[in-house]
Structure formats: C-alpha cells, structure tokens
Amino acid sequence: MRKLAILGSTGSIGTQALQVAALHADRYQVTALVARSSYTLFFEQVRAFRPRLAGLVVRPDAIPDDLKQIEWVFGEEALTFAAEHADADDVLVSVVGIAGLSAVMKALQSGKRVLLANKEPLVAGGALVTEAARRAGKPLLPVDSEHSAIFQCLQGAQGNTPRRLLLTASGGPFRTWQKRDIYRATKAQALKHPNWSMGQKITIDSATMMNKALEVIEARWLFDMPTEKIDVLVHPQSVVHSMVEYEDGAVIAQMGTPDMRLPILYAMSWPERLATGGQALDWSQIGALTFEAPDTDKFPALNLAYAALKAGGTAAAVMNGANEAAVQAFLEDRICFGRIAQVVEETMQRISVVHSPSLEEVFEADQAARAAAQELLA
C-alpha cells in the first residue's frame, strides 16, 4: 500500500487522481486531502476516502457531523501543513499557480515523493525544487502529459542522452484564427479547448500558448536539458503526447488518447503500468496525424519562455507571476485576450533579474511581477 496525499483534490487533476486511486484501492490509500473551497465536493471526497487529514484554505461555516473525527486544518497554511505532516509516501501537488511552491518544498524536505501536476512551482523555482528533490534522493514524477510522455520515452534510454526533446502542443482553440481575431477573442471562446477538459487557468494558458512556454521551462528543469535542445511542435490531434530524439536520429514517442488518468496513474505506479479505466486508441479511427511549427507571431507567449531561460535567475518567476495576474484579469473581464502576452512581456522588461535566488527571492520576484502587471493592467 502506498499512502497518498492530494493537494488540490477537487480540481480537474485531483478528481481524476481520486478516480484511479479508487480503481486501485488495493494499492493506494488516500491519507490527506486539501482543496480551496469547493465544500460540497470536498466533503463527499472526505466521506468516500476517509483520509486522516483534511484541509481547506477557505474555512467553511461548519464541518458535517460524520466527518468531525478527522483531523482538520484550515487557512493558507493548509497546503504546507499537509505537505509536511501528512502520513504519506507520495504527495500529488495539483493546485494552480505558484501557490504550490512552498508545499512542494515542504513535501521534499520531509522526505516525501512529489508527483507534480502543478507546473508553476517548477517554472518559478526550478533550481530550488530540483535541488530539494536531489537532496531528498527522490525523483520528481511528472504528471503534465507532455513531461510524462518524455519521462516514459526516457525509460529505455540505457544511459544515452537525448539529442532533442520535442514537446507537442495542440495549438489551442485559436490555432487557425487570424491574429487580429485572436486579439479580441472572448472568454467563452478561450475556455473552449479542442482536446482536453481542464481547469480555467491552464485552459487560458493553452489558448495563449503560454502553457507551452511554461512547459518548455518545466522540461528544462525536469530533464536537465539545455534550452536549445527543447523544441515545440504543434500537433492538433493530441495523440502524440511528446517525443525524444536520440543521437542516431531515432525518435521515440508516447501516444494514446488524451486522457490525464494515464499520466496521473503512471506517476503513482511508476515503473509499473496499471489499467486507468480509459479507452485505448482506436488506430483505425485516427486518420492523419499532422505536425507544424508553432506560429510565434500569432502566439508571442512561446518566445517569452526562451527569453526567460536565457535571462536565468528570477526571470521565469517574473514571467509566471505576470501571467497569473494577467490571466486572472482576463477571466474577470478586465483586459482583452491579446493583452495577456503583452502584459507578461512588458512586465519582464520592467523587472531586473536576481541570479541564484533563494526561495524568499523567488516569492519577492513573483510579488514584484504581480504589482508591475497590475499597473499595466489598470
């Protein structure tokens, strides 16, 4: 039995993680659950899985009587408290944004293995997170589908270093749109992802292609690869989840239906493979698989990742913080779609980089980026 804590259990990733944990209840015991405020769903999850520890960031008026014998923790520190004190082997971090960074660090520092869906902590604090994992002697297990795919493609590497990582991208809902139409796209249009059903923040990031920018940085840290060896390829069918190219030109790909239960469960069961409850690909129904270079004129966010990696230090934390602020402003109808990437770029130009930052300096950079972005958003 592996003991699993889930931070962000009521979200898209969290609920699917609980599905696969329930499917393999003989192997996984859910010992801690934390969410922000979706009380009804959260209480149902706690009732069904009976964790020892349950946490809510926003305190509810009351806890149902039948759940009172469980240990409860409330407030902003619920995440870090559970990361540190849960009786768990593995912590799945599936909250949104840099909010997960302290929890990732606490989980690693207390000797737990981290299954990482929450990409923003690695973008903002990549050097610190990978160093903490190295010290803990634990692999960081990727849940993001592209990174899980690359991790799977590397299983047979036998010590060979890849020549190139090829991150695939669906291209999002605006792939075939004209630039001026993308600029004025509405929230409803941006929230309609062609292939995946995900939380709002990552869905907007997919529409701007900032998601792929975040993923380039994520790949840099997870696989310790130099930036120039990480390429992005648009693949609208989302069947090839990413690829690894070796020195002899051989390309190994991981393919499957777009179903997050596979990368979630692979992180939980690695190196074993277990049934996910999902459908296998029907190859006779796929038709053509197509690939094209990303259009960085229409989707300028992608270039920002390479600029941030080149600048180093806190540049990626600034990019991420500005993007979190801009996406929130877009979701609150305060800016138009095209402003998101512009605000991120302008924020990056305003804030100077701190090299080899401490955790505090990463959070300071994040705060400075949000403040600068708010001025630009006003």
Ligand code: NAD
């Ligand atoms: P979501 O919005 O559906 O769910 C977020 C979960 O985290 C909810 O349970 C919410 O209550 C909780 N939460 C949010 N902010 C919190 C905070 N400050 N403190 C505590 N709990 C908080 O998001 P999602 O789509 O599941 O994505 C989660 C993370 O996984 C993101 O970083 C995203 O980029 C990444 N990811 C998601 C997918 C996907 O298919 N959804 C794929 C790849 C990567």
Ligand code: MG
């Ligand atoms: Mg992804």
